[in-house]
Amino acid sequence: MKGGSFVALTDSVTVLPGVGPKRESALADLGITTIESLLTHFPFRYQDLRVKALNEIADQEQVTLKGIVAAPPTLARFGRKKSRLNFRLLIDQDVIPVTFFNQPWLKDSIEVEAPVMIYGRFDAARKQLNGIKILGNGKADPMASVYPSNAGIRQKTIQQLVTAAWEQYHDQIQNLIPAPIMRHYRLLDRAQMIHDMHFPKTLNAAQAARRTAKFEEFFRFQMQLQLLKRHDQTQAGTAINFDNSKLQAFIQTLPYELTDAQKRVVNEICADMKRPHRMNRLLQGDVGSGKTVVAAICMYAAITAGFQAALMAPTEILAEQHANNLQALFQDLPVNIVLLTGSTKTAARKQLLPRLADGEVNLIVGTHALIQDGVDYHKLGLVIVDEQHRFGVAQRQALRQKGDQPDVLAMTATPIPRTLAITSYGEMDISIIDELPAGRKPIATRWIKNAQIDSAVQFVLSELAAGHQAYVVTPLIEESEAVDMKNAQAIYERFSAYFAPHYQVGLLHGRMKNDEKDNVMSAFKDNQYQVLVATTVIEVGVDVKNATVMMIYDADHFGLAQLHQLRGRVGRSDQQSYCLLIADPKNKNGVDRMRVMTETNDGFVVSQKDLELRGAGDVFGKKQSGLPEFKVGDPIADITMLSVAQDEAKKLTETPHWQQDPDNASLVAYLKQAESNAYMFD
Structure with a gap:
């Protein structure tokens, strides 16, 4: 209580x-609306303002x-806005x-x-200083914080408001991380952390x-994900009491x-299906993993168990392939299979x-015909x-609503790096097939310069002569003057x-x-075509076991995950x-991407490298990047800390009556305050 009124973050x-209104708007553009959001608007770097001796300074x-002004200043002007x-x-x-x-x-x-005291860039050869700012004539803080800002508000104003x-x-600042976790990882009190982020x-x-700020951010995020997951798990679902003897047979x-x-x-999926709660599981496995x-x-x-099952695929040709494989x-x-696509005749x-x-x-x-009216x-x-x-999300939800809360199993052949699994899919249970079927040989990957294309084509010819088939992939359909790439x-x-x-x-x-x-794809599968020249339309799709060569032009114009998906079209036998x-x-x-592809066949290694080299926004598109925006933590660089935060959040939410523990009062209050989690505390 201050001045007779209550204050709160x-x-x-x-x-x-x-x-006032103008400054309030400029702060809102930075995501700052409350005292809490202002105090957690942390600097992204610091200027070291400690005074140094001249012989300690690098060029x-x-x-x-720091010194004494030895002579009156002189000002020279050059035009209306330039001066020295x-x-x-x-x-x-x-x-x-x-x-x-x-x-x-x-x-x-x-x-x-x-x-x-003057802050500037020192020219050691000329022994002179190009000034940046005057720090005053007294003592300056040894470290100056530099904040994310915009055109509507200056650095100095943010510093003053903070x-x-x-x-x-x-x-008013209270710890959000429970004391035992803080002690175990030697974290600072929240007030000390906020002070030292701004005024170190x-x-x-x-x-x-x-x-400490990174861990707190990751921990808060993981707590929300764990609560979302536990909420989903408590929702009434369908208990599928299957016949285990028939399944084993x-x-x-x-x-x-x-x-x-x-x-x-x-075993993981079937155990989930037997539970009376809604299954929300992701099955990920590399191309060809089964x-x-x-x-x-x-x-x-x-x-x-007397239920129906539905399998939804993104393309008609992939749906048809699934239907044929399942029929066999x-x-x-006593399984009655039907195929329903946009091409299914009206009759x-x-x-x-x-x-x-x-x-x-x-x-x-x-x-998507499965979810139509x-x-x-x-x-x-x-x-x-x-x-x-x-x-x-809407399409997956529409299919779920076709039944009475059926179990949902999502499958992907795009290996999800641990970073994304821990953040974007943290509310799902994840099953991973991390092993290829016996007899599968690793795909031999070679990086070839354009000057060596003739020898590559000769190699393709030798594979065709052995009775095999080949894909040839290019980024463009027709010739373009704007981009010098081979075209299909x-x-x-x-x-x-x-x-x-x-x-x-x-x-x-x-x-x-x-x-x-x-x-065209069916003709290639039936070996009517021995070579298929294609764009990336074949990235996900048909299984042609006889294809043994994947030749990719302008490979440096593709992302690593995409190259790995294309590579997975071969090696199916x-x-x-x-x-x-x-x-x-x-x-x-580009060189790094080629090296990664030649060094590993492991899709999880490839996808993590893709995330590191290109960043989530470039890999997945800004809106579909899958990665939440963190203020201080980097989920790619700080993956170990992110994993630890997930483990601690999971342990805490699995502890009986954790919400009643006084140690967790501030954390519970914070989570209740988050609008998206309010229903979890009903």
């Missing part, structure tokens, strides 16, 4: 002196010098010339024979404060033994829908979404002439109609397969 910044170092202010500074026995450009108003603050907020509100005495103090009929990783994830078989086992489990797996079992659709609604059909495979299910128990990142049309024409008459070449690109694409990357990278980033 939730107070508006308008309570501070000098914050062109930014430094603070000169004076001399006596430091012990040395006289140092000081120059300020385009700050003529400083002349009035310089007094002969008065002490002054100082005012700290003086009035610092005794040394660089070490600033670093210690930043360490089906697994015995598979043409190959499951890998240990497949067995592990089948996710479809796992999906088949789980769908059959649902069917043995379930041929001797066939009219016959199919009543069979689905009355339960005769117990497994349906399709595209008029498609009704009898007893939908399990929904599987393939390549889940290609569907929006030109390569198609060149290869058609080169390989004729012994081998046929097909062309596939995104401008084709869906039925044209399907026809026990035949040795190859990926040829043709590129002359113009920068280090």
